[in-house]
Amino acid sequence: MTEPLLITPTELRQHHYCPRVVFFERCTPVRRRETVLMTHGREKHQTELLRERRRTLSRYELTEGERRYDLRLTSPALGLTGELDLLIVDGTRAFPVEFKHTSRPPDPGHKLQLCAYALLVEAELDLTCPHGYWHSSRTRQTHTIPFDTRLRNRTRAAIETVRGFILAERCPPPTSQPVKCLECELRNFCGDTL
Numbered sequence: 001m002t003e004p005l006l007i008t009p010t011e012l013r014q015h016h017y018c019p020r021v022v023f024f025e026r027c028t029p030v031r032r033r034e035t036v037l038m039t040h041g042r043e044k045h046q047t048e049l050l051r052e053r054r055r056t057l058s059r060y061e062l063t064e065g066e067r068r069y070d071l072r073l074t075s076p077a078l079g080l081t082g083e084l085d086l087l088i089v090d091g092t093r094a095f096p097v098e099f100k101h102t103s104r105p106p107d108p109g110h111k112l113q114l115c116a117y118a119l120l121v122e123a124e125l126d127l128t129c130p131h132g133y134w135h136s137s138r139t140r141q142t143h144t145i146p147f148d149t150r151l152r153n154r155t156r157a158a159i160e161t162v163r164g165f166i167l168a169e170r171c172p173p174p175t176s177q178p179v180k181c182l183e184c185e186l187r188n189f190c191g192d193t194l
């Protein structure tokens, strides 16, 4: 029996940034090199997770909750697999938390990523996720992201879209914002963009 195709919440965020990034990773031998900026962001991310273990829950406006770190979750039914930075569990409710080293607020791609983790938590742990948190280690701001019906539907639709072009090995259209291509390390492979 063939294994179901699983995509990651991170790939949903990458797909929102540019659909071709995921296509190159999944359907071609082309791999992105890790830039200095990416390495720096990854190291800051780890530092933030270590600091989080010493903090209270006050930034989440929660008084109680069990923290579960680096939670790996897989749901063949959703077609998703991924590792969540942090899940705070309070009774039957749970709150996924993502950390990012950026000075920008969360964009729609970040919200899709966080909501995908919420869908995984609900499907696999039988908990309810009313909202999640997205924390910037640069600005020290914590944003609350509600998992409303619209975001949930958009997340499910994005999963289907990404799975669809990977299964069909069909190159998706480029980003609609060509300015992103100027600094993209995949530019040499996207002959039709600039």
Ligand code: SF4
Residues within 6 Å of the ligand: 018, 019, 020, 021, 173, 174, 175, 180, 181, 184, 185, 186, 187, 188, 190, 193
């Ligand atoms: S060059 Fe542009 S279209 Fe191609 S992967 Fe990069 S951002 Fe996307």
